Amino acid sequence: xxxxxxxxxxxxxxxxxxxxxxxxxxxxxxxxxxxxxxxxxxxxxxxxxxxxxxxxxxxxxxxxxxxxxxxxxxxxxxxxxxxxxxxxxxxxxxxxxxxxxxxxxxxxxxxxxxxxxxxxxxxxxxxxxxxxxxxxxxxxxxxxxxxxxxxxxxxxxxxxxxxxxxxxxxxxxxxxxxxxxxxxxxxxxxxxxxxxxxxxxxxxxxxxxxxxxxxxxxxxxxxxxxxxxxxxxxxxxxxxxxxxxxxxxxxxxxxxxxxxxxxxxxxxxxxxxxxxxxxxxxxxxxxxxxxxxxxxxxxxxxxxxxxxxx
Amino acid sequence: xxxxxxxxxxxxxxxxxxxxxxxxxxxxxxxxxxxxxxxxxxxxxxxxxxxxxxxxxxxxxxxxxxxxxxxxxxxxxxxxxxxxxxxxxxxxxxxxxxxxxxxxxxxxxxxxxxxxxxxxxxxxxxxxxxxxxxxxxxxxxxxxxxxxxxxxxxxxxxxxxxxxxxxxxxxxxxxxxxxxxxxxxxxxxxxxxxxxxxxxxxxxxxxxxxxxxxxxxxxxxxxxxxxxxxxxxxxxxxxxxxxxxxxxxxxxxxxxxxxxxxxxxxxxxxxxxxxxxxxxxxxxxxxxxxxxxxxxxxxxxxxxxxxxxx
Numbered sequence: 001x002x003x004x005x006x007x008x009x010x011x012x013x014x015x016x017x018x019x020x021x022x023x024x025x026x027x028x029x030x031x032x033x034x035x036x037x038x039x040x041x042x043x044x045x046x047x048x049x050x051x052x053x054x055x056x057x058x059x060x061x062x063x064x065x066x067x068x069x070x071x072x073x074x075x076x077x078x079x080x081x082x083x084x085x086x087x088x089x090x091x092x093x094x095x096x097x098x099x100x101x102x103x104x105x106x107x108x109x110x111x112x113x114x115x116x117x118x119x120x121x122x123x124x125x126x127x128x129x130x131x132x133x134x135x136x137x138x139x140x141x142x143x144x145x146x147x148x149x150x151x152x153x154x155x156x157x158x159x160x161x162x163x164x165x166x167x168x169x170x171x172x173x174x175x176x177x178x179x180x181x182x183x184x185x186x187x188x189x190x191x192x193x194x195x196x197x198x199x200x201x202x203x204x205x206x207x208x209x210x211x212x213x214x215x216x217x218x219x220x221x222x223x224x225x226x227x228x229x230x231x232x233x234x235x236x237x238x239x240x241x242x243x244x245x246x247x248x249x250x251x252x253x254x255x256x257x258x259x260x261x262x263x264x265x266x267x268x269x270x271x272x273x274x275x276x277x278x279x280x281x282x283x284x285x286x287x288x289x290x291x292x293x294x295x296x297x298x299x300x301x302x303x304x305x306x307x308x309x310x
Numbered sequence: 311x312x313x314x315x316x317x318x319x320x321x322x323x324x325x326x327x328x329x330x331x332x333x334x335x336x337x338x339x340x341x342x343x344x345x346x347x348x349x350x351x352x353x354x355x356x357x358x359x360x361x362x363x364x365x366x367x368x369x370x371x372x373x374x375x376x377x378x379x380x381x382x383x384x385x386x387x388x389x390x391x392x393x394x395x396x397x398x399x400x401x402x403x404x405x406x407x408x409x410x411x412x413x414x415x416x417x418x419x420x421x422x423x424x425x426x427x428x429x430x431x432x433x434x435x436x437x438x439x440x441x442x443x444x445x446x447x448x449x450x451x452x453x454x455x456x457x458x459x460x461x462x463x464x465x466x467x468x469x470x471x472x473x474x475x476x477x478x479x480x481x482x483x484x485x486x487x488x489x490x491x492x493x494x495x496x497x498x499x500x501x502x503x504x505x506x507x508x509x510x511x512x513x514x515x516x517x518x519x520x521x522x523x524x525x526x527x528x529x530x531x532x533x534x535x536x537x538x539x540x541x542x543x544x545x546x547x548x549x550x551x552x553x554x555x556x557x558x559x560x561x562x563x564x565x566x567x568x569x570x571x572x573x574x575x576x577x578x579x580x581x582x583x584x585x586x587x588x589x590x591x592x593x594x595x596x597x598x599x600x601x602x603x604x605x606x607x608x609x610x611x612x613x614x615x616x617x618x619x620x
Contacts, residue, residue, distance in 0.1 A: 149321060152321070
């Protein structure tokens with residue numbers, strides 16, 4: 001049936017001026033990948049909570065030992081096992097040392113170990129995984145065989161062995177943690193690089209004549225950095241845990257210096273005698289920090305996944 | 311299939327060889343002779359001891375002897391515990407640690423999978439939210455913190471359970487709970503995410519359309535596929551549980567291998583450290599191998615005889 005148009009006379013219609021350019025103008029500001037990811041991260045309440053916690057921990061790790069009038073290693077035997085009070089906010093330990101100062105000093109150690117381990121893993125992983133993925137073929141095959149073998153080695157056992165042999169220090173711990181820790185990152189980077197090679201939309205934007213830097217910025221980084229950043233965020237809590245674990249076994253930071261693990265280990269006996277604060281504060285803040293990093297990592301995982309972009 | 315097993319077997323052998331070699335290199339790089347601390351020994355006794363431990367041989371001979379001792383599973387005598395060989399210690403401690411580890415992984419699997427399924431079925435509901443909060447907490451709280459918390463609350467304050475040692479099933483509750491929480495949380499999260507993915511698949515819709523009861527769909531159809539990723543991480547979880555036993559056995563005074571290991575670390579009893587590390591590493595690598603083979607047998611989608619490089 002042909003539509004009849006009796007009510008609207010034909011004279012009412014007229015040609016508009018055709019403006020090709022106007023049709024192409026993007027009327028709303030385009031959200032870049034990062035601002036979109038940021039927007040989604042902000043909407044994730046749990047991740048924001050994690051970020052907020054981290055800000056608190058970092059702030060106190062920087063300023064805690066500064067504002068406290070006590071020294072980290074200063075022993076004050078007559079003042080041992082003071083419960084938390086106005087003078088000693090977190091109480092004192094079995095040598096009369098201020099737990100508040102030691103807790104935030106320990107936070108510095110933990111955060112430093114975590115961040116350094118993540119950074120070093122990232123550097124080695126990017127180079128190794130990048131080369132393996134980029135070269136492909138035989139090189140990739142051999143490099144990945146090596147990774148496979150290293151991946152099978154129980155990581156904490158090797159770290160324990162290394163620490164038994166080497167002088168215990170902060171540097172030693174970081175070296176020990178990264179000796180086998182980079183393998184996971186290398187695997188992820190390689191996987192991402194292999195993916196890049198096969199992306200059709202990269203070919204598509206090349207054929208539109210997009211320049212290389214724009215392809216890297218708009219296509220490659222958004223689609224590959226997500227898993228790498230997530231891996232980075234999750235490396236930090238596992239390194240913090242490893243440091244606490246090793247210190248707990250007596251292989252980490254050596255007394256009289258403080259780390260959360262050593263503090264928890266030293267005060268094991270104290271909980272039975274009722275001096276709960278010597279254990280509670282370091283234990284609480286290890287869990288607090290690991291929780292913060294874990295939920296932030298989860299949030300980033302969702303926020304940075306380009307497939308979930310709305 | 312055979313080809314795949316053979317390939318994995320070779321990788322396993324190479325991994326073990328690398329672990330053994332690293333251990334050897336570390337052992338000979340210890341400054342001074344491991345016997346130096348034996349006091350009151352004359353020159354000739356020292357030399358006799360050295361030849362008894364083959365320390366007077368050149369490194370390559372020592373290496374071969376070392377490899378031979380490992381193949382024959384003879385890790386030599388302990389330096390610090392007179393009349394005890396490393397094998398004696400392993401024989402006494404390992405069965406207990408093994409029991410602890412196996413009970414833990416079973417508890418973690420059962421509770422983690424159940425939690426994950428419930429969370430997935432009540433997706434975005436209150437139960438889901440609760441279960442995942444518990445899971446994030448479980449990942450964030452280190453096991454040594456959790457175990458001290460459990461001892462203080464359940465054993466000391468409420469006097470419900472024995473706080474330490476390894477005598478009856480009741481004694482197992484606290485250490486297993488402390489050790490299983492982390493793996494349980496990881497399994498629950500993994501089960502939930504794969505379960506959510508599986509539940510959207512066409513064959514689940516089909517099963518639903520056929521009028522199957524929800525539980526039958528979950529148990530018979532969904533779970534089978536949702537559990538596959540869980541199987542792949544059992545190997546890594548075992549490594550975590552095993553290193554966890556070091557700390558747990560120390561805290562709960564359980565006479566397992568982990569406690570000997572920690573003691574040997576503190577006493578720098580090198581043969582015990584080396585022997586235990588090698589033993590545990592080999593144990594874990596073999597477990598990883600078995601898990602991989604089981605995975606290959608279970609998942610019909612993996613064609614194991616596919617050409618490599620796929």
